[in-house]
Amino acid sequence: MSKPHAEIAGAGFAGLVAGIALAERGWSVRIHDKSPQLRAEGFAISTQPNALKVLEAIGVRDRVLQGGMKILRRETRDRNDRPTMIAGDGGGYRISRQHIVATLEDRARQLGVDVEFGSQIAGADGGGVLVTSAGRRLAADVVIVADGIHSCIRQSLGIPAVVTNHADGAMRLMVSRTTTEAEQDVRAGPMTCERWSGTRRILTSPCSSKELYVALSCLVHDELAKRIPLDEATWSGSFPYLADLFKRIGAETDWSAVRWVQFKTVKLKRWSLGRAAIVGDAAHAMPPNLAQGAGCAMMNALSLAVSLASNPVSDALTAWEAQERPLTEHTQRWSRIYGSLTIWPETLRSNAFAAMGKIKWIRRRYQRTANHKPTGYNPQTQADDGGN
Numbered sequence: 001m002s003k004p005h006a007e008i009a010g011a012g013f014a015g016l017v018a019g020i021a022l023a024e025r026g027w028s029v030r031i032h033d034k035s036p037q038l039r040a041e042g043f044a045i046s047t048q049p050n051a052l053k054v055l056e057a058i059g060v061r062d063r064v065l066q067g068g069m070k071i072l073r074r075e076t077r078d079r080n081d082r083p084t085m086i087a088g089d090g091g092g093y094r095i096s097r098q099h100i101v102a103t104l105e106d107r108a109r110q111l112g113v114d115v116e117f118g119s120q121i122a123g124a125d126g127g128g129v130l131v132t133s134a135g136r137r138l139a140a141d142v143v144i145v146a147d148g149i150h151s152c153i154r155q156s157l158g159i160p161a162v163v164t165n166h167a168d169g170a171m172r173l174m175v176s177r178t179t180t181e182a183e184q185d186v187r188a189g190p191m192t193c194e195r196w197s198g199t200r201r202i203l204t205s206p207c208s209s210k211e212l213y214v215a216l217s218c219l220v221h222d223e224l225a226k227r228i229p230l231d232e233a234t235w236s237g238s239f240p241y242l243a244d245l246f247k248r249i250g251a252e253t254d255w256s257a258v259r260w261v262q263f264k265t266v267k268l269k270r271w272s273l274g275r276a277a278i279v280g281d282a283a284h285a286m287p288p289n290l291a292q293g294a295g296c297a298m299m300n301a302l303s304l305a306v307s308l309a310s311n312p313v314s315d316a317l318t319a320w321e322a323q324e325r326p327l328t329e330h331t332q333r334w335s336r337i338y339g340s341l342t343i344w345p346e347t348l349r350s351n352a353f354a355a356m357g358k359i360k361w362i363r364r365r366y367q368r369t370a371n372h373k374p375t376g377y378n379p380q381t382q383a384d385d386g387g388n
């Protein structure tokens with residue numbers, strides 16, 4: 001009997017994890033990506049214990065961790081640099097995005113997955129067909145749509161989608177660390193720090209002894225703060241004690257590679273149609289406030305493969321969505337709630353962070369996804385990265 005076959009659109013977190021997990025379960029897989037080569041974005045993402053478990057389940061955790069740094073503490077601070085919440089980071093790492101995706105691509109190829117770059121997909125249909133932009137029709141037992149937040153393929157399936165544009169967004173970049181910053185890792189442990197001033201915030205997080213990840217967020221109509229190259233005077237005005245960091249950012253950054261992106265939430269009426277499944281940001285994008293967009297993309301991609309391996313396709317897709325959707329929607333909801341603090345008066349916001357640090361009920365809710373054991377992760381045979 002010939003192997004079941006999957007055609008996947010998108011070689012990001014979702015498409016690659018789905019491809020690897022299906023190949024491990026005996027499927028033949030081809031992944032298409034419109035980029036001429038693996039996208040080389042120079043920033044890092046926070047990878048929480050749930051995402052690490054997915055990486056472990058597909059055999060790449062240790063290799064991925066070589067490109068990142070374990071974060072031991074997380075702080076939020078107010079405009080005067082006073083801590084409003086201090087917490088453990090719950091076992092997360094900050095890892096170069098490019099390194100994660102390159103490791104996934106390598107693992108996919110090892111398993112015989114055909115990864116085709118420069119292959120743009122224009123649409124899909126529920127009969128199990130991907131259509132390339134050159135008009136080729138590629139038939140499969142299942143097609144997986146993983147083409148990211150601006151998905152054009154989900155539109156071709158005609159599934160009703162609600163895309164919510166949030167009031168804020170961010171630019172991301174990497175900058176070198178000073179010796180003093182790196183020494184702090186030895187003294188107090190690597191720390192992610194999110195500082196708020198008015199409606200602006202800056203998140204800093206080491207991703208190695210030499211590199212610091214920086215995300216600068218502001219409201220969509222805050223033209224000065226959105227400016228690329230960075231308007232150092234504007235940001236120093238909001239965070240005067242970080243003036244040296246803004247200077248360093250100004251001197252080191254290749255601004256042609258930096259974009260300001262508005263945060264969005266994507267909700268689809270359903271995650272599948274016939275033999276087509278939609279996964280990752282294409283199905284359930286969220287603002288990055290809980291650092292779970294890629295985490296949910298990878299969890300749902302692994303779970304999709306698990307479900308397809310043990311059920312006929314239509315049952316598999318229905319069961320998969322019923323199982324995973326509630327946690328994904330919980331994550332979207334709490335990410336939105338966290339983001340809404342942007343427009344709160346500062347004292348109220350500081351009180352909210354203090355409450356988040358102290359009240360277990362709130363902490364359990366916003367850490368629920370990070371502490372989740374993904375479908376397809378088997379704790380009996382795989383070491384648990386833990387959460388706290």
Ligand SMILES: Cc1cc2nc3c(=O)[nH]c(=O)nc-3n(C[C@H](O)[C@H](O)[C@H](O)COP(=O)(O)OP(=O)(O)OC[C@H]3O[C@@H](n4cnc5c(N)ncnc54)[C@H](O)[C@@H]3O)c2cc1C
Pocket residue numbers: 009010011012013014015032033034035039044045046047119120121122146147148149151152153170171172215261279280281282285288291292293294295296297
């Ligand atoms: C500011 C910011 C910070 C973030 N920080 C974090 C974080 O710390 N932790 C975290 O977990 N998540 C984070 N995220 C979210 C995370 O980046 C996304 O959730 C994740 O990239 C989604 O993965 P994906 O595979 O669904 O989509 P993508 O990573 O966008 O991959 C989609 C792929 O599809 C390809 N493609 C697109 N169209 C086509 C087409 N027509 N044909 C073929 N290929 C196509 C693209 O080239 C791309 O390679 C952040 C997001 C933002 C905006």
